[in-house]
Amino acid sequence: MRAIVSQAPNEAAILTEIDPPRLDTDGEVLIQVTHSSVNYKDGSTVLGRPGFVRSWPLTLGIDIVGTVTESNSAAFSPGDHVTLNGAGAGETRSGGYAEYATAPAAALVKVPDSLTSAQAAAFGTAGFTAALAVLAIEDHGLQPGDGDILVTGAAGGVGSLAIALLARRGYTVTGSTGRIAEAQDYLTALGAAQVIDRQTLSEPTKAPLQEQRWAGVVDGVGSHTLANSLAQTRYGGIAVAYGLAQGPDLPSTVLPFILRAVTLRGANSVYAPLPLRQRAWELLDTELDLNSLDLMSSSISMAEVLELAPRILAGEIRGRTIVDVTR
Ligand SMILES: NC(=O)c1ccc[n+]([C@@H]2O[C@H](COP(=O)([O-])OP(=O)(O)OC[C@H]3O[C@@H](n4cnc5c(N)ncnc54)[C@H](OP(=O)(O)O)[C@@H]3O)[C@@H](O)[C@H]2O)c1
Structure with missing residues (x-):
């Protein structure tokens, strides 16, 4: 599969081909990823800034949106539309800049029915x-x-x-x-x-x-x-x-x-416990006007993530950037 990978400490990440991940831990879920996003932290990890990624090689991308294809958890079944924000994705475990990712069920949230995958990624972390x-x-x-x-x-x-x-x-x-x-x-x-x-x-x-x-x-x-x-x-x-x-x-x-x-x-998004994650997603679902979300969002391909990374660190990016992982 295509993935944006950090290969070694202090090195900029590359877009490359790697083997898809497999489920090897209880309570994990395999997701076919369709969308991710670009956050300030993603800019740092893509450019190889120290302090975030803890093991190499690692697929980057702190947001994951997609569909469950396999599950070792009773809480999720194939076909579920899910999202993960933080919880180590793109830092200590593989992230959303890839066509497949594994995620811990303990931090995974079902995307509200009212939202498309692109909109869920626009919310993101x-x-x-x-x-x-x-x-x-x-x-x-x-x-x-x-x-x-x-x-x-x-x-x-x-x-x-x-x-x-x-x-x-x-x-x-x-x-x-x-x-x-x-x-x-x-x-x-x-x-x-x-x-x-x-x-x-x-x-x-x-x-x-x-x-x-x-x-x-x-x-x-x-x-x-x-x-x-x-x-x-x-x-x-x-x-x-x-x-x-x-x-x-x-x-x-x-x-x-x-x-x-x-x-x-x-406020910390990485280690937030599941009840708080669910409360936050309920707030997003009920309160965010989708016209406002569209106004602040733009979409890019995987290759464009590499070009955008320095720009988000320079404070040049307005609003939210969705990554279409299939492009
Ligand atoms: N605690 C958490 O869990 C958590 C989660 C997400 C993000 N963060 C952190 O939150 C910050 C923002 O993240 P983001 O993804 O929203 O990034 P972002 O889209 O790049 O937004 C950061 C904004 O900060 C302003 N800014 C940039 N450089 C500045 C400077 N030198 N002095 C004053 N203002 C400056 C700019 O806004 P204007 O152009 O409007 O001035 C910029 O658009 C980052 O530090 C990120 O690491 C933390």
Whole structure:
């Protein structure tokens, strides 16, 4: 079968022919893959950046969408339409950039009947992560009407989906982006009430406590951006950190926490337990407007993944990129 494979540490991946995988572990499922997607992490693994892939050679692609062909698990049968987001795919076990993949039943989710395979891939890890962030905001008790929610990295994959989900839930959303001229109309169409320039957040923090602007924050950027966002979060508000597009550091102080009772919470898609995965997918199924999903999605072939990898790391890709594994 055709697959995008990382062959050795620190080497860029190649598109090549390999033998299809076989089921060899209890609780595993064999999937004929039709679609995957390109996430920031996929850009890193395709280019051979260290810290993600743990064994070689390995098929990459952290999202898998397809149809079950064989199953060692009572929970899945041949013909089931399934998806896997993270859970080690493309990092510690073979991923979705191949015509077949195995997956652990413990992390596999059935694709809702209302979605095509391409739409499920457009959600992918990005949608799943955005849904986890929205659930964290809601579990914190924030209601629409409590105040504005800031979404950083707004035009990226997770950012676009977070804006669409939050707006659909009734929240007033501000998107922060580095490409305001190009993305303003796009972000407004997804549901952002306001779009701000990310430079207002990305410089070193001038004061650990600033004007209280945000009831909640969904941050994919980290570093100074998260530090400034925390400094602008209102009393009792919450910031959900899921990414590090600016950097993994957090040059902040404890003041937002001890003087404004701000909560900083993480969201992680890789190790999320099955009940949380199912909750997130229910949210995506019920709340995401498919017109918004189409607006933010484009589709590429397997060979094009190799060309796109450096561009997603450079922050040049808008919204979501679906990979048609059959092309
Ligand atoms: N915790 C998890 O489980 C999880 C899951 C998925 C992704 N992530 C992480 O989340 C982040 C975003 O992932 P993604 O797949 O959505 O990537 P993406 O589509 O490339 O989006 C990232 C966005 O961040 C902004 N950005 C890029 N470089 C920046 C910089 N130097 N300073 C400030 N903003 C910058 C850009 O938005 P604008 O152009 O709008 O400014 C870019 O579109 C990555 O760090 C990824 O590793 C984590």
